[in-house]
Amino acid sequence: MTPLLELRGLTHTYGSLRAVDQVDLAVLPGERHALIGPNGAGKSTLFATVAGTLPATAGTVLFDGQDITAQRESERARRGLLRTYQHASLFLNCSVLDNVALAVQRVDRVAHRFDRAARRFGRTQSRALEHLDAVGLAGRAADHAAALSHGERRQLEVAMVLAAHPTLVMFDEPTAGMSAAETERFADLVERLPDSLTLLIVEHDLDVVFRLADRVTVLHLGKVLASGPPEQIRADDAVRSAYLGAARTEDLFTGDPR
Numbered sequence: 001m002t003p004l005l006e007l008r009g010l011t012h013t014y015g016s017l018r019a020v021d022q023v024d025l026a027v028l029p030g031e032r033h034a035l036i037g038p039n040g041a042g043k044s045t046l047f048a049t050v051a052g053t054l055p056a057t058a059g060t061v062l063f064d065g066q067d068i069t070a071q072r073e074s075e076r077a078r079r080g081l082l083r084t085y086q087h088a089s090l091f092l093n094c095s096v097l098d099n100v101a102l103a104v105q106r107v108d109r110v111a112h113r114f115d116r117a118a119r120r121f122g123r124t125q126s127r128a129l130e131h132l133d134a135v136g137l138a139g140r141a142a143d144h145a146a147a148l149s150h151g152e153r154r155q156l157e158v159a160m161v162l163a164a165h166p167t168l169v170m171f172d173e174p175t176a177g178m179s180a181a182e183t184e185r186f187a188d189l190v191e192r193l194p195d196s197l198t199l200l201i202v203e204h205d206l207d208v209v210f211r212l213a214d215r216v217t218v219l220h221l222g223k224v225l226a227s228g229p230p231e232q233i234r235a236d237d238a239v240r241s242a243y244l245g246a247a248r249t250e251d252l253f254t255g256d257p258r
């Protein structure tokens with residue numbers, strides 16, 4: 001199968017620091033791929049380089065077989081490569097539904113520009129409601145976004161990303177700052193996303209990683225330390241020693257490695 005995302009020798013340097021160093025990685029269509037590694041391993045930098053937020057210093061990003069290394073973030077998003085941000089720009093004074101409707105409009109404006117306004121409005125609202133339903137927020141549609149809890153805001157961000165018709169979604173620490181219950185709800189929602197959607201997730205909560213991921217890649221000092229199915233990663237000695245302080249590999253998977 002052709003990978004949906006393929007990185008070849010991807011490198012990003014900050015001055016003399018090689019934060020992402022010659023990374024090769026392939027993510028297959030429909031895969032739920034987790035990227036883990038200690039603080040400062042280069043996970044967020046890798047994400048930013050793949051999404052086009054940061055330029056690659058060297059190497060290639062292939063998406064759906066096309067070289068997108070030189071493309072801007074907005075062009076990559078149009079192709080279906082979307083990321084969520086740690087601090088998303090929600091319109092807190094608007095309703096939950098309107099936040100998603102705006103995201104739907106941004107994408108569908110061109111596609112339906114010849115429709116009559118009333119019909120377009122109806123279509124936008126029903127699409128937005130479908131995306132809210134997919135993330136379990138349909139019941140909050142009429143509330144102000146400001147009234148949502150931290151966890152619900154992250155759910156809303158996912159609905160807004162879904163509105164952009166993604167084929168690959170990258171989440172950078174989606175459960176950071178969530179309570180145990182919110183984390184549980186978020187993992188449920190990720191599990192329920194359509195199988196056709198490919199996911200790349202940076203996540204510190206290894207219980208979440210091993211629940212959701214089909215494949216896990218471990219980054220350490222900018223390089224890929226290991227990549228494989230979850231069971232293989234759990235058993236890998238090099239992974240254990242990358243997380244200083246963990247006496248046994250199993251200790252990594254009973255809580256937060258930080």
Ligand SMILES: Nc1ncnc2c1ncn2[C@@H]1O[C@H](COP(=O)(O)OP(=O)(O)OP(=O)(O)O)[C@@H](O)[C@H]1O
Pocket residue numbers: 014017019037038039040041042043044045046
């Ligand atoms: N804007 C920047 N300028 C210079 N160095 C940076 C910058 N951003 C990150 N770094 C450095 O690059 C390395 C990788 O950082 P990055 O944020 O990608 O790691 P991370 O794996 O996402 O870490 P965390 O788990 O803490 O989120 C670190 O050494 C970090 O200090």
Ligand SMILES: [Mg+2]
Pocket residue numbers: 043044045
């Ligand atoms: Mg990070």
